[in-house]
Amino acid sequence: MNLLLVNLHKFVGYSGGIEHVLSRMAQAMKDRGYDVSVAMADEREGSPFYPVPEGVDFYNIFHMDGMAPVHTGAADKILREATRLFSKEGARNRNYKILRKAEKGMERVLELAKPDVIVSFREPTGRLLLEGLHTDIPVISMLHNDPDEIFLHSPLAEKKALERSAAIQVLMPSFIQKAEKYLDYGHFVYIPNAVNVPKVHSSAGEEKNHHLITNVGRVTGRTKRQHLLVEAFSLVASDFPDWEVNIWGDIYDKAYVAALKKLIHSRHLEERVHLKGTTRDMASVWKDTDIFAFPSHHEGFPLALSEAMAVGIPAVGYRSCSSVNELIRDGENGFLVEEGPEPFSRALRTLMEDRELRGRLGEGARESMKPFYPDAVWDSWDRLIRKTIDKGL
Structure with missing residues (x-):
């Protein structure tokens, strides 16, 4: 059976969670x-940050x-960003028009891959397949975020296209x-x-001379909000001189990164809070982490x-955050707190001053993740894909 995974988004040097899921799937x-093929879309030529497995055919529809x-042109991008200031829905429509410039490349991928079923990783990707190309190949559409975030500013045409999935x-x-x-x-x-x-074990509950709070995710203010972690840590840093914060993630949001560095400087935390960039060696990151701050x-469904x-590793997150408020069970595997740096700081303090609590909540965290281990999840995908193919026959 031929399976095509499609994520029409930039990928060269891009370490997004969706791209990580695609590589693993x-x-x-x-x-x-399955005979697996992957299609992505980047004006630059190069390899994905997360590797495509050996034996999997890879296509960049901008370079077939x-x-x-296919080159989108600076004018298209400027117009899209100008539109975004007034209408997020309008910006998404303009982005879709940019994507359609590579429509012929996507048609060529379908001819070469001959998929029995397609898995679409983003809403504009599904729109191109189901509206732009009108393919009769069954498409399974993935929603990688809270639907309220996905669809609040989604164009009507995009939603209507996805309804054909x-x-x-x-x-x-x-x-x-x-x-x-x-x-x-x-x-x-x-x-x-x-x-x-x-294959590592956290040292969260061990006696150590040096301790780490870790955050992993794109460094951006709209979603990940690392500034709240910096503000929260600044409220307790003087009481815990043996603790530091490592922030790992892509720093492509230059304006936010600059503001974050300014905040770190203003709180005199340059030697305590570190922007570490990206890494493929997450095992080493987890091994030294005592608290995960999110x-x-x-x-x-946050991979990090x-x-x-x-x-x-015990975690601290906000009670208002979708998915986080279902994965973290307050007092069992971490803490859920109300909005703002002060409640976050209080939860950090509670964990920082109690090694045994960190160990107990860390064990609770480990147990709570067992239902999401890979074999069970990929078996569910296998059943869905086979069912979809059988229905198509």
Whole structure:
């Protein structure tokens, strides 16, 4: 059976969570006997940050063999960003028009890959397949975020296109009811992300001379809000001189990164709070982490949080954050707090001053992630894909 995974988004040097899921799904489905192909879209030429497994065909629809490269043009991007100031929906429509410039490349991928089923990783990708190309190949659409965040500013045409999906996957059971507010659709399927479990054990409950609070995620203010962690840590830093904060993640949001550095400087934390960039060696990161701090505004199914918890690290997050408020169980595997730096700071203090509590909550975190181990999740995907193919026959 031929399976095509499509994520029409930049990928060269880009370490997004969706791209991580795609890489792992490609390997898992290949291991289960599928002939897997991957299609992505980047004006730059190069390899994805997360590798495409050996034996999986990879296509960049902006650079297809035998076809002229597709260049979107600066004017298109400037117009899109200008539109975004007044209408997020309008900006998404303009972004879709940019994507359609590579429509011929996507058609060529379908000819070469001959998929029996397609898995779409983003809403504009599904729109291109189901509206732009009108393909009759069954498409499973993935929703990688809280539906309220995805669809609040989604164009009507995008939503109507997704309603033609053979199935729509959501990351949390509660997301089905949310999605039903926006889509006239009856084939939602709950499958969470697979939690990668590095072969390391957290030292969160051990006696040490040096301790680390870790955050992992794109360094950006709209979603991840690392500034709240800096503000919270500044309230307790003087009482815990042997503690530091490491912030790992892509720093492409230059304006926010500059503001974050300014905040760190203003709190005199240059030697205590570190922007570490990206890494492929997450096992080393988790091994030294005592607390995972995750002040996100919204999430779909956060890979970094779930991975940290799976190796036994207690976590702190906001009660208002979707998905986080279902993965963290307050007082059992971490702490959920109300909005603002002060409540976050109080939770950090509680964990920082109690080694035994860190160890106990860390063990609770490890146990709570077992339902999301890879075999169970990829088996669910295998069943969904086979069911979709059988229905198509």
